[in-house]
Amino acid sequence: MRAETPAGRVQGEREAAGIRVVLADDSVLFREGLARLLAEQGFVVTGQAGDAAELLAAVERDAPDVAVTDIRMPPTGSNEGLVAALRIRAEHPRVGVLVLSHYVETRHAIRLLQDAPARVGYLLKDRVSDIGEFVDAVRRISRGGSVIDAEVVARLLRRGDDRALARLTAREQDILELMAQGRSNAAICARLFVSPKTVETHVGSIFAKLGLLPAADDHRRVLAVLSYLRGA
Amino acid sequence: MTGPMTRRRWLLAALGVAAVAWIIGGEWVSIHAHVPENHLIDALGGLAFLGAGLVALDRRPASRIGALMIAYAAVAYLGNWGNLQVAVVPLIGLAGQQFGGAIIAHTALSYPTGRLRTSFERAVIGVMYGVGVATAAVIALAFDPRADGCVRCAWEPAPFPSRTAVLTALLVNQRAGFGLVLAFLAAVWLRWRRSTPAERRALTPLWVGIGIVGVVYLMGAFASPDPSADSFAYLVWELQSVLQISLPLVFLWGLLSARLARSAVGDLVVELERPLRPGELRTLLARTLGDPSLELLYALQSQDRWVDADGRPGELPAGPDRGDGRRASVTVTDRAGLPLAALIHDPALDQGLVRAAAAAAGIRIENERLHADVRAQLDEVRASRQRIAEAGDRERRRVERNLHDGAQQRLATLALSLAMLRDRASADPPLAESIERTSAELKQAMAELRELARGIHPAILTEEGLPAAVESLADRSSVPVHVHADFDGRLAEPVEAVGYFVVSESIANVVKYSGAGAARVELSRRDGILLVEVTDDGVGGADAGRGTGLRGLEDRVAAVRGTFSVQSPPGGGTRVSAEIPCAG
Numbered sequence: 138m139r140a141e142t143p144a145g146r147v148q149g150e151r152e153a154a155g156i157r158v159v160l161a162d163d164s165v166l167f168r169e170g171l172a173r174l175l176a177e178q179g180f181v182v183t184g185q186a187g188d189a190a191e192l193l194a195a196v197e198r199d200a201p202d203v204a205v206t207d208i209r210m211p212p213t214g215s216n217e218g219l220v221a222a223l224r225i226r227a228e229h230p231r232v233g234v235l236v237l238s239h240y241v242e243t244r245h246a247i248r249l250l251q252d253a254p255a256r257v258g259y260l261l262k263d264r265v266s267d268i269g270e271f272v273d274a275v276r277r278i279s280r281g282g283s284v285i286d287a288e289v290v291a292r293l294l295r296r297g298d299d300r301a302l303a304r305l306t307a308r309e310q311d312i313l314e315l316m317a318q319g320r321s322n323a324a325i326c327a328r329l330f331v332s333p334k335t336v337e338t339h340v341g342s343i344f345a346k347l348g349l350l351p352a353a354d355d356h357r358r359v360l361a362v363l364s365y366l367r368g369a
Numbered sequence: 370m371t372g373p374m375t376r377r378r379w380l381l382a383a384l385g386v387a388a389v390a391w392i393i394g395g396e397w398v399s400i401h402a403h404v405p406e407n408h409l410i411d412a413l414g415g416l417a418f419l420g421a422g423l424v425a426l427d428r429r430p431a432s433r434i435g436a437l438m439i440a441y442a443a444v445a446y447l448g449n450w451g452n453l454q455v456a457v458v459p460l461i462g463l464a465g466q467q468f469g470g471a472i473i474a475h476t477a478l479s480y481p482t483g484r485l486r487t488s489f490e491r492a493v494i495g496v497m498y499g500v501g502v503a504t505a506a507v508i509a510l511a512f513d514p515r516a517d518g519c520v521r522c523a524w525e526p527a528p529f530p531s532r533t534a535v536l537t538a539l540l541v542n543q544r545a546g547f548g549l550v551l552a553f554l555a556a557v558w559l560r561w562r563r564s565t566p567a568e569r570r571a572l573t574p575l576w577v578g579i580g581i582v583g584v585v586y587l588m589g590a591f592a593s594p595d596p597s598a599d600s601f602a603y604l605v606w607e608l609q610s611v612l613q614i615s616l617p618l619v620f621l622w623g624l625l626s627a628r629l630a631r632s633a634v635g636d637l638v639v640e641l642e643r644p645l646r647p648g649e650l651r652t653l654l655a656r657t658l659g660d661p662s663l664e665l666l667y668a669l670q671s672q673d674r675w676v677d678a679d680g681r682p683g684e685l686p687a688g689p690d691r692g693d694g695r696r697a698s699v700t701v702t703d704r705a706g707l708p709l710a711a712l713i714h715d716p717a718l719d720q721g722l723v724r725a726a727a728a729a730a731g732i733r734i735e736n737e738r739l740h741a742d743v744r745a746q747l748d749e750v751r752a753s754r755q756r757i758a759e760a761g762d763r764e765r766r767r768v769e770r771n772l773h774d775g776a777q778q779r780l781a782t783l784a785l786s787l788a789m790l791r792d793r794a795s796a797d798p799p800l801a802e803s804i805e806r807t808s809a810e811l812k813q814a815m816a817e818l819r820e821l822a823r824g825i826h827p828a829i830l831t832e833e834g835l836p837a838a839v840e841s842l843a844d845r846s847s848v849p850v851h852v853h854a855d856f857d858g859r860l861a862e863p864v865e866a867v868g869y870f871v872v873s874e875s876i877a878n879v880v881k882y883s884g885a886g887a888a889r890v891e892l893s894r895r896d897g898i899l900l901v902e903v904t905d906d907g908v909g910g911a912d913a914g915r916g917t918g919l920r921g922l923e924d925r926v927a928a929v930r931g932t933f934s935v936q937s938p939p940g941g942g943t944r945v946s947a948e949i950p951c952a953g
Binding site: 163164166167170171173174177209214215216239240242243244262263265266267268292293295 | 770773774777778779781782784785786787788789791792808811812815816819822823827828829831832833837840841844845847
């Protein structure tokens with residue numbers, strides 16, 4: 138992971154100002170730690186929940202910009218966080234959701250994107266230790282973007298054995314990976330130190346080589362790319 | 370007759386001698402009175418009833434049939450003794466004769482136990498006795514033999530002599546008999562309908578005889594009581610004479626048919642010469658004894674319980690009912706005082722015959738018992754292996770859950786704290802860098818712990834089932850794995866666990882040993898069976914007998930009563946397949 142520059146963090150803090158967040162996790166220690174971290178970064182944590190029911194109540198009550206939830210919570214300890222996330226996206230279109238998990242499953246990522254193609258994120262819980270990345274993810278979701286864990290994308294790319302992927306250049310493969318994680322063109326420019334014009338050219342070339350139709354927006358693009366990789 | 374002379378048998382012998390004397394004496398009286406009839410046939414009829422009764426009393430002490438048949442013989446010969454013109458003896462003879470028909474009907478309907486079963490049967494027989502009592506009463510009060518032309522008759526006239534009354538009573542008796550015989554035939558038919566196959570087999574000739582007797586007596590209701598009146602009356606009288614002797618013979622034959630069936634035991638012995646399939650012994654015994662419902666259970670001496678030929682647990686009926694309304698008797702064979710096998714059979718079967726058949730099959734029963742014992746133990750071992758495997762699965766799930774809720778969660782919290790610390794230490798680059806390194810170590814530890822927990826039991830298997838979990842395995846594999854599943858639903862937890870284990874081990878083998886470019890997983894469900902197949906295009910040469918991986922898979926699949934096979938010709942890829950029963 139790229140080290141965060143102080144300038145980037147200052148910008149992150151400023152842009153995070155006022156973003157309202159609800160947190161759900163059955164571990165109080167982790168939840169409190171995450172709340173403190175987000176507060177330090179300029180977010181407003183309006184509520185905390187220990188299970189899916191409390192989370193839904195908190196979202197109903199506080200109408201936050203983003204709900205951050207663990208996937209595995211009481212009472213069954215299976216995937217109620219994911220189910221709650223999809224329900225929030227269906228009932229509160231303005232509330233984004235970030236699902237955290239100790240394990241990431243491609244299946245879950247696709248399900249999130251398919252049922253709620255915008256304002257969703259799916260990350261390994263470990264990612265909280267990279268504050269800049271994590272804050273950026275919450276911020277992107279609050280703005281309507283999608284975030285998919287790099288691990289999911291890497292797994293899909295590693296698995297792909299078709300010739301179309303092999304025809305991509307190294308640079309195109311980098312860009313494909315970032316696209317699949319839900320990055321916008323601007324973010325890709327910042328990451329790879331290339332001009333917006335260059336990124337657009339590469340994206341067009343990737344879509345042509347993979348035989349995909351150009352997508353209207355970033356999150357549809359994520360879904361298209363992930364679906365392609367999954368099918369490969 | 371076989372067996373020792375018990376006190377009971379001495380008593381029966383004495384009773385027999387007395388009864389023979391009674392019959393011969395009665396006949397002697399009839400001959401001296403010049404009664405016009407065939408005395409030999411008459412005597413044979415009585416002796417046949419007596420003999421059958423004595424045999425019945427000896428062989429079936431619990432049955433009342435013997436007593437009934439002897440009673441009939443005694444009552445029937447009252448009539449002969451009535452020819453002795455001494456005091457009121459002729460009157461007693463004439464009155465006693467009136468009960469003969471009722472006793473015959475009682476005997477026939479209650480055969481072979483001597484007990485009437487339904488209230489209808491009791492009503493029919495009760496009315497028969499009632500009519501006999503009424504007729505006898507009229508005779509006792511109104512019959513005057515001298516008015517009837519008997520010059521040598523010795524006794525005082527009846528209190529109210531009336532020839533008309535006596536004739537009317539006899540006529541009413543005869544006409545009522547018509548309806549009673551019809552009712553009796555109906556009762557016989559109902560009993561036939563309710564009989565078990567073994568009872569029918571034993572009683573068929575008897576009931577055919579009873580039917581003929583019923584029809585003949587029915588004819589008698591239309592004929593004149595005087596045989597010389599017309600040819601029809603004479604025919605009926607002759608038929609009745611013949612039946613007088615043949616009926617007890619039919620009773621006797623029915624009684625001895627169990628003895629005749631013993632020749633079937635001989636056939637059984639011959640049949641037992643050839644090798645038998647498991648469970649075939651029951652079929653042979655059922656056929657020999659004529660009881661299709663026969664069950665054969667074996668005693669597991671070590672565990673004090675009963676099993677069938679396949680080792681499946683069975684229960685002896687606690688009472689005389691099998692639970693489904695059928696009646697049952699149990700005959701237990703033993704060796705050296707220890708129970709060997711139990712035959713659950715129709716109570717109508719002759720106990721001696723059952724024992725004879727069981728004795729003939731003795732060595733086979735013992736063999737099959739040993740076989741059943743082994744099967745039962747094998748079942749027990751299989752069940753315990755399955756329980757152990759399932760307990761292992763449960764334990765893995767529990768450990769994974771504990772890791773998730775405990776260590777993984779704490780490490781995530783720790784990572785969070787470190788990140789915030791690192792953020793605050795940005796003014797102190799060496800400290801920040803040191804924290805950064807710690808943080809990287811921690812991330813590595815978390816990743817390793819994640820893989821460990823996943824290896825113990827993947828959460829996605831519990832959450833979303835086998836196809837999803839296998840899909841997830843394929844996602845992680847460094848060799849491309851194509852997954853095809855023809856179902857998406859859930860299976861029983863142990864089935865999912867075994868199926869997953871087969872796929873994950875096989876894919877691990879593909880990655881480690883096969884050098885394959887790709888692998889394919891097929892999951893399908895057919896007729897309650899989960900089919901799991903993992904194929905690759907690698908070097909082949911895998912051997913289930915060698916190496917613990919495939920061996921472990923085989924054991925694991927066998928624990929849930931599945932089948933497992935590996936085909937791996939050198940250079941021809943490897944195909945691992947398992948069939949796992951889904952039900953139970």
